[in-house]
Amino acid sequence: MSERLVLRAPPPARADGRFAPSPTGPLHLGNLRTALLAWLLARAAGGRFLVRIEDLDVGRVRAEHCDGQLADLAALGIDWDERPERQSGRFELYATALSELERQGLLYECWCTRAEIRDAASAPHGDAPEGAYPGTCLRLTAAERRARHAAGRPAALRARADGAVVRFNDRVHGPSGGTVDDFVVRRNDGAFAYNLATALDDAAQGIGEVVRGDDLLGSTPRQLWLLQRLGLAAPAYAHVPLMLGPDGARLAKRHGAVILAERMALGETAEEVRSELAASVDLARPGELPSVATLIERVRALAHLGAPA
Numbered sequence: 498m499s500e501r502l503v504l505r506a507p508p509p510a511r512a513d514g515r516f517a518p519s520p521t522g523p524l525h526l527g528n529l530r531t532a533l534l535a536w537l538l539a540r541a542a543g544g545r546f547l548v549r550i551e552d553l554d555v556g557r558v559r560a561e562h563c564d565g566q567l568a569d570l571a572a573l574g575i576d577w578d579e580r581p582e583r584q585s586g587r588f589e590l591y592a593t594a595l596s597e598l599e600r601q602g603l604l605y606e607c608w609c610t611r612a613e614i615r616d617a618a619s620a621p622h623g624d625a626p627e628g629a630y631p632g633t634c635l636r637l638t639a640a641e642r643r644a645r646h647a648a649g650r651p652a653a654l655r656a657r658a659d660g661a662v663v664r665f666n667d668r669v670h671g672p673s674g675g676t677v678d679d680f681v682v683r684r685n686d687g688a689f690a691y692n693l694a695t696a697l698d699d700a701a702q703g704i705g706e707v708v709r710g711d712d713l714l715g716s717t718p719r720q721l722w723l724l725q726r727l728g729l730a731a732p733a734y735a736h737v738p739l740m741l742g743p744d745g746a747r748l749a750k751r752h753g754a755v756i757l758a759e760r761m762a763l764g765e766t767a768e769e770v771r772s773e774l775a776a777s778v779d780l781a782r783p784g785e786l787p788s789v790a791t792l793i794e795r796v797r798a799l800a801h802l803g804a805p806a
C-alpha cells in the first residue's frame with residue numbers, strides 16, 4: 498500500500514540521524530523503509546548518519562543477525578559515518594544516569610509481575626494513559642519492602658514521574674505528547690531498559706532527529722522526561738508510518754516475502770526493492786528506479802531544504 502510522507506514541522510537545527518536495530522532477527526521491509534527514510538532525511542539536510550546496535554536483549558541477540566542487518570542496509574545504498582556502536586558497550590553510561598536519578602529521588606523498586614501490572618493497569622486511574630503503571634510499589638510501606646527483599650524476589654527499578662505531562666512537536670504527527678507513567682528503567686534481571694538506553698545514546702551521540710516507526714510515538718514523552726531530568730539535549734522526532742501489507746494490516750510474515758533476502762530470491766534486485774520502498778511513500782513512481790542521489794533530492798524538496806552547505 499502507498500501513502501504520502503507528509504512533514505508537518507520544519508527540519509531540526511541539527512540534522513544528524515540514526516538507525517538503531519535490534520539484532521534479534523532479519524530486518525523486514527518495514528524496518529528497511531524506516532532506515533531508508535531516516536537516512537534520506539539526514540543526508541538531505543547534510544547531516545551525519547549513524548547506526549547503533551541495540552543489543553541489550555542478550556537472550557535473543559545473534560551475531561549473524563547483526564551482520565545480516567548491516568549487509569541489508571549497505572545493499573540498499575544506506576551508508577553510515579562511524580563504526581556502529583553497541584549498547585552492550587555502554588553500560589557505564591546507563592549506570593551513571595541511574596545514579597543521578599537516584600540522587601534526585603526519582604527511582605523506586607518494583608516487584609510487580611506482568612500479570613499484576615496488567616490487572617492493576619486495567620482499572621481506571623484518573624488522567625493516566627491506558628495501560629499506565631499505577632504506582633503500586635511506590636505506595637508500599639517500609640515493612641512491605643523489607644518483606645519483599647527478604648523473600649529474595651528481584652526488583653525492577655522504576656522512574657518516578659509523578660504524572661508529568663510532556664509535549665513535543667513531531668515532524669510527521671505535529672503537536673504530540675502525553676502523561677508519563679512510572680516506567681521501568683532497569684528490569685528485574687538487571688538489564689537496562691529500552692527507554693533509558695535509547696534516550697541516553699541519542700544524547701551522547703549528538704543525534705539531531707530521531708526517525709522511527711510511529712508505533713514508538715507513545716514512548717517519546719518518557720524519553721524526553723528522562724533527558725530533561727538529566728539535563729541532556731533532546732533530539733527532534735519524526736515518527737513515520739508503519740509499512741502495511743496489501744490487506745491494510747501491519748506488515749508481517751503472513752504477507753509473504755517480507756525480508757530483503759526473500760525478495761532477492763524471487764529475482765528482485767536490491768535497487769528494485771529500494772525503489773518499492775520509496776514508492777510506498779510516494780518518493781518514486783511504481784516501476785521507476787531512481788538513484789539514491791535522486792531520492793535525496795526529492796526528500797530535500799519535500800522538506801523544503803536548500804542544498805546543504
